[in-house]
Structures are given as C-alpha cells and as structure tokens.
Amino acid sequence: EEGEDQVALTHVLRVARRRYQLQNTAMEFSFKGSSASVLYLFQSCTDCVVVWKHLSSRSHLQADEWREWEKIRAAWQAGAVSNYHYLMHINSMADRSLNDLAQYPVLPWILADYTSETLDLDDERVYRDLSKPMGALNHDRLARLVTRYHGMSRPKFLYGTHYSAPAHVLYFLVRSAPQQCLRLHGGKFDLADRSFQSISDTWHQCSTHDADVKELIPEFFNGKGDFLVNRSSLELGVTQEGRHVHDVQLPPWAGGSAAQFIATNRRALESSCVSGDIHLWIDLIFGHKQRGQGAKLAFNVFHPLTYEGEVDIATILDETEQFAVIQQISEFGQTPKQLFTHPHPPRGSASPAIPSAPPSLASHTQHLQMTGASAAGAAVSDGTRVRDSSKDTGEDGPSRQGHHAEVQRMHHDTGSSSSNSTRAKCQTLQPQPYPMHTSRALPVYTAATAGEGWGLLALEQAALDNAAALILAAPPAHPAVEGPQRTATHSSEFSSSSYRAEGGRGGEGGGGGGGRG
Numbered sequence: 001e002e003g004e005d006q007v008a009l010t011h012v013l014r015v016a017r018r019r020y021q022l023q024n025t026a027m028e029f030s031f032k033g034s035s036a037s038v039l040y041l042f043q044s045c046t047d048c049v050v051v052w053k054h055l056s057s058r059s060h061l062q063a064d065e066w067r068e069w070e071k072i073r074a075a076w077q078a079g080a081v082s083n084y085h086y087l088m089h090i091n092s093m094a095d096r097s098l099n100d101l102a103q104y105p106v107l108p109w110i111l112a113d114y115t116s117e118t119l120d121l122d123d124e125r126v127y128r129d130l131s132k133p134m135g136a137l138n139h140d141r142l143a144r145l146v147t148r149y150h151g152m153s154r155p156k157f158l159y160g161t162h163y164s165a166p167a168h169v170l171y172f173l174v175r176s177a178p179q180q181c182l183r184l185h186g187g188k189f190d191l192a193d194r195s196f197q198s199i200s201d202t203w204h205q206c207s208t209h210d211a212d213v214k215e216l217i218p219e220f221f222n223g224k225g226d227f228l229v230n231r232s233s234l235e236l237g238v239t240q241e242g243r244h245v246h247d248v249q250l251p252p253w254a255g256g257s258a259a260q261f262i263a264t265n266r267r268a269l270e271s272s273c274v275s276g277d278i279h280l281w282i283d284l285i286f287g288h289k290q291r292g293q294g295a296k297l298a299f300n301v302f303h304p305l306t307y308e309g310e311v312d313i314a315t316i317l318d319e320t321e322q323f324a325v326i327q328q329i330s331e332f333g334q335t336p337k338q339l340f341t342h343p344h345p346p347r348g349s350a351s352p353a354i355p356s357a358p359p360s361l362a363s364h365t366q367h368l369q370m371t372g373a374s375a376a377g378a379a380v381s382d383g384t385r386v387r388d389s390s391k392d393t394g395e396d397g398p399s400r401q402g403h404h405a406e407v408q409r410m411h412h413d414t415g416s417s418s419s420n421s422t423r424a425k426c427q428t429l430q431p432q433p434y435p436m437h438t439s440r441a442l443p444v445y446t447a448a449t450a451g452e453g454w455g456l457l458a459l460e461q462a463a464l465d466n467a468a469a470l471i472l473a474a475p476p477a478h479p480a481v482e483g484p485q486r487t488a489t490h491s492s493e494f495s496s497s498s499y500r501a502e503g504g505r506g507g508e509g510g511g512g513g514g515g516r517g
Contacts, residue, residue, distance in 0.1 A: 007031070015055055017048070019095040019103065019337065021329045022308050024048065028097055039099035045314065065093060077347050083269050083278055084221050094286055094336035098218075101166035101180070102330050107216045108281050109134065110268045112207075114200035114251040119264065121271050130274070130281040134206055134213040135159050136299040141208055149301075158301045161211050162333025163285075168214040171196050175248075176219075176227040178234055192237030198249035199261070215285075221266045225258030279344040287340035306335045 011031050018026040020041050025048055030037040042048040069089070076086040084107075091105035098105065113119060113126040120126065129137060135158060136142050145158050162168075167184060174181045174189065174196060181189060189195070196202060205212050219227050228248040230236065236245035247258075254261035268274060283289045289298040291307065304310045305328055313329075316322040 009055075016092070017052060018097060018100070019308065019334075020100065021102070021313065021326055022311070022334055023313055026100075027052070028099065037097075037099060039097055069093060073345070077345065077349060079347075083275060083347075084218075084266065087278075087282075088218065090282065090286055090339065091336070094339055096336055101169050103334055103336075104164060104166075104169045105218050106164040106285060106336070107218055107221060107269075108278075108285075109203065109206065109216055110265060110274055112203070113253075114203050117252045119251075119253040121264075121268055121273070124273050127268070127273050128207075130277040133284050133298065133300045134163055134215060138208045141210055142299060144210055146299075155304045156301070157303045158299060159213055160303060161213055162302060162306055162335070163213050163215040165214075165331065165333035167331070168333075169217055171214075172217055172219065173227050174236070175230045175232070175234060178232065189234070189236055192239045192245045195236055195245050196248060197239075197245055199251055200249070219262075221262065221269055223262060225262040228258040228261065275347045279346045282344045283340070286336055286338065287344050288342055290335065290338050302335060303332065305329060306333050308335070308337055 007029070012029055013032045014030040016028045016030075017024065018028050018039060020026040020039075023045065025043075025045055026039055026041050027048065028037050028039045042051070072081055072086065072089055075081040076083075087107055088105060091107075096103050096105045108130060109128050110130075111119075111126055112128045116126075135145060149156055149158050170177060170181045170184055171190075178189075206214055219225075228250070230246045238244050250256060250258065250261050254264065283294075284298060284300050288294045289300055295301050305325075311325055311329070313322060313325060316325060
C-alpha cells in the first residue's frame with residue numbers, strides 16, 4: 001500500500017547506492033514510466049545497509065556495474081555511444097547525480113574560443129587542452145599556485161577551490177532555478193557583478209583566476225539552453241557599470257541563439273579533436289591522475305577534505321566539530337569517486353587498458369534491476385551506506401583528528417552561518433544555505449623574481465609540462481612579492497593553515513560561481 005512517503009517496489013526500475021557528504025548514506029531510485037529519479041538520504045550507514053540487503057534479497061537481477069561499464073565503454077570506443085552519454089554514465093558510476101547539488105555531474109570546458117564570429121570545429125586551436133586540469137591551463141596562474149603550494153604547511157594542495165560545488169552549479173542555473181539560488185544567498189540574488197553574465201567572461205575567469213577553476217554542467221551540452229535565458233524576467237541586479245543583468249551574453253559564433261550555442265558546444269564535444277583526447281580528462285577527474293603521484297605530476301591536487309575516505313563523520317563525537325566538517329564538505333566541493341587506477345583507454349583503441357575495477361567500485365556502486373515478480377509487496381524505509389577509506393590523496397596530511405580541528409577553526413574564522421543538519425528520517429535531499437566568506441590577496445611571483453632561485457615563469461609552456469615533478473618537489477628560494485589587492489568576494493578557497501577562505505576577484509562573468517562552494 002502506497003502512502004505519501006512510500007512507493008511500491010513493483011514501480012521501482014532501478015536502485016543505485018550513492019554517497020552523500022562523502023559518506024555512503026544514500027540510495028537513488030528510478031521508477032517505471034518516468035525519466036526522473038529520487039535520491040533518498042538515510043540516518044546511518046547501518047540503516048542503508050539494512051535496506052540494501054532487503055532490496056537485494058527480493059531481486060533476481062543484481063547488475064554488475066563494472067561489466068555494464070565494459071559494454072558501454074566498448075560501444076563508446078566503437079563510436080556507438082556519444083562522448084556526452086559516456087561521460088554521463090561515468091558520472092553516475094562515480095555517484096554524481098542531478099539530485100545532489102554537491103555531487104552534480106561534471107563535464108569539461110571543451111572550447112577555448114568565445115570571441116570569434118565563426119568557429120571551425122576542425123581547427124584544434126579552438127579547443128581547450130583536455131590533458132590539463134583547469135587550474136593548469138594558464139601558465140601565470142599555475143606559477144602563483146605552485147608558489148603558494150611551497151609556502152604551505154601540511155596538508156598541501158594546489159587548489160583551495162574546486163571544479164564542482166553547489167554554488168558553482170547554481171551560478172550557472174540562477175535563471176532556471178531561482179528558488180535554490182535565493183536560498184543559497186539568504187533570500188537575495190548574488191551581487192550583479194558576481195553573477196553569470198557572459199560565456200566569454202566566465203571562461204576567462206575560470207581559466208585565469210586563482211580562486212576559480214570550475215568546470216561545466218550537463219546543461220551546456222544538452223537541451224535548448226533555457227538556463228541561459230531569463231524567461232521569468234528575474235531582477236538579477238545592475239552591475240557597477242550600470243548594466244542590467246538579463247540573458248547570458250553568448251559568443252558571437254552562437255548568432256544570439258542559446259539553442260545554437262548548446263548545439264555547437266555539443267558538436268564540439270563529439271568532434272574528432274575531442275574524441276581523441278577526452279580520455280585524458282577522464283584520467284584527471286575519475287582516474288589514475290585524480291590522486292597520489294599522478295595527481296601531483298598533473299598539477300591536480302585539491303584539498304584533502306574534498307576526497308572520499310579522508311574523514312569519517314560518524315566518528316566525530318563533538319556536535320559542533322561534526323557540523324563544521326559537514327559544512328566544509330558540502331560547500332567546498334567533492335571530488336568524484338575514483339573509478340580507474342590505470343590510464344583510461346582512448347576512443348577507438350582495440351583493447352582495454354584497465355584490467356579490473358578498484359575495490360570501492362565493486363563494494364559501493366552496485367545496482368539492482370527490479371522486476372514486478374521479484375519486488376512485489378515491499379516498501380522503502382530509512383537506511384544508509386558504508387564508507388570507503390582505502391583511498392589516499394597522495395599528500396602527507398594530518399590525522400583525521402587534525403582535519404577535524406583545522407576545519408573547526410575555519411568554521412569559526414569565516415563566521416559560517418548555521419543551517420539545518422542532516423535530517424534523521426528518510427528524505428529527498430534539499431540544498432543547504434551556505435556561509436559568507438572573506439578574502440585576502442595572494443602573494444605572487446613576478447617576472448622580476450622569476451630568475452632568482454625559481455625558474456618556473458621563465459619556462460616555456462612545453463617545458464612546463466615535463467617539469468611538474470621537479471616544480472612540486474623543490475621549494476622556491478625567493479620570498480613572494482605581494483600582488484595587487486583584489487575586490488573582496490565570496491570564495492571557496494581554503495587557506496593553508498586554518499582553511500579560511502582565500503580571495504577571489506568579484507566581477508562580471510564568474511566571480512560568484514568561483515566565489516563560494
């Protein structure tokens with residue numbers, strides 16, 4: 001019998017175990033006759049395991065996700081599955097879901113030309129370098145970040161911000177999900193100068209600014225681009241230059257059409273230029289360059305608290321400390337579950353390069369295929385999932401207790417506002433309000449100091465690619481020169497010692513998205 005909070009298992013098509021706040025405490029249900037799914041959060045890992053076992057005992061079909069991936073990968077390599085759908089499938093395997101803003105599916109910036117009148121998708125020069133994370137695309141920015149890396153106490157990280165976080169998602173979706181944005185900003189829209197105004201400006205911000213390395217969301221490659229158009233005539237504010245924020249300014253090659261922009265972006269994603277390199281980006285986000293020495297060599301090191309297995313919330317007994325950790329995990333971005341520990345095979349290759357699934361994939365990402373005969377009569381109740389702590393970020397960080405203490409200090413330093421903690425009963429997930437953060441300028445190296453004990457800025461870009469290990473192994477010999485002050489804005493940057501938010505320039509085209517999360 002179905003009620004307001006119940007659903008008959010005869011109506012369930014698929015069940016997948018999911019993470020929430022880096023803990024295995026959720027399951028996602030898909031239903032027959034509907035393209036939508038629902039993400040349920042459970043009070044404890046034990047509850048989730050109990051429900052999962054209950055569902056498993058009533059199902060004759062238990063899908064092996066690794067075998068499923070092998071079939072999809074083979075079809076993708078043969079050209080039968082698009083790059084977009086393959087990336088979405090990998091996102092799902094890594095617990096990314098459209099139902100969780102903190103683990104929203106992440107897709108890459110593909111193009112690097114948002115100013116030309118026309119676009120030749122056969123010209124490799126119009127594309128972003130998919131072998132590098134966003135933070136390593138710009139030589140000068142990377143130099144500043146490496147300098148800061150060497151000046152940090154442990155745990156060290158290159159990026160205090162992240163490429164995917166709730167604020168980044170809502171930065172892009174402010175026009176199509178205004179209610180969520182109002183909740184994020186305490187009942188008001190973010191300042192107009194920090195709002196999503198221009199594709200070109202946002203690309204420039206994400207590819208050059210120290211505190212903004214966000215990637216894209218699926219909406220950039222699918223649909224008609226409604227999120228780029230202010231169809232509801234929302235009052236998004238007026239910039240300091242006196243410009244009213246309305247529709248997103250599109251590249252000239254889009255011809256003023258949001259649908260044309262999405263279609264062109266999708267064609268670029270499916271182009272031969274991207275198909276030949278997209279596996280390199282998969283290595284960075286989901287694969288062997290996500291953690292450890294591979295991440296260091298690729299300039300792909302994020303704060304330890306963004307990685308699965310770095311903290312066990314259930315072991316934190318102090319409520320204030322636990323709340324602080326949860327808030328930081330929720331706000332500052334979560335690195336996807338690591339799926340591959342070997343290089344991902346390129347599209348068109350004949351044989352797989354990944355011999356087997358890592359343990360976490362086999363133990364935490366199983367799916368159930370439900371049938372009417374096998375699932376009759378049951379209803380879903382509260383439950384939760386187990387944590388995988390076997391992963392290592394490759395950084396010599398403090399103990400988990402140390403992490404807890406540092407995060408608690410950050411929580412107090414930034415004046416984080418309180419929000420509702422995780423609810424005890426089974427529920428669909430809602431985004432939480434996020435605290436305000438302060439900023440300060442980062443020390444930078446200039447061309448004048450480049451030759452004095454630290455030669456990174458003097459290196460050519462090609463040489464930089466081969467010098468990663470040397471750069472990250474040798475500290476700079478010259479003190480940093482204080483850079484120009486930047487306008488304060490909200491930031492998702494951790495500081496090196498107290499995890500306080502670090503600065504980001506407010507301004508049009510991306511300050512808000514790079515500014516909080």
